[in-house]
Amino acid sequence: MSDQANKIVFTVTEDGTVGTKRVELGPIIDGLRVVRSGLAPTDRIVIEGLPRARPGQKVKAEDGTIKAALR
Secondary structure, three states: OEOOOOEEEEEEOOOOEEEEEEEEEEEEEOOEEEEEEOOOOOOEEOOOOHHHOOOOOEOOOOOOOOOOOOO
C-alpha cells in the first residue's frame, strides 16, 4: 500500500490492533516483492481484508500464506 510519499504495510500487534510500518521495497523475485527494510521477522502483516483494515482497529489475526503472483 502507498500513502502520498511512502510504501507502507498494515501490521497486527499482539493485542490485535492494526498499525502501519513504512517499508523500503526491492525487486520482485520469483513472483514475490522483496522488502529491504522496515519489517522484523516477527511482524504479522495484513494479507487479506486490506480494504477494510484501518490503523487503530481491533482485528482477529489468523495465520495465512503469501503466494507468488502468477506471471
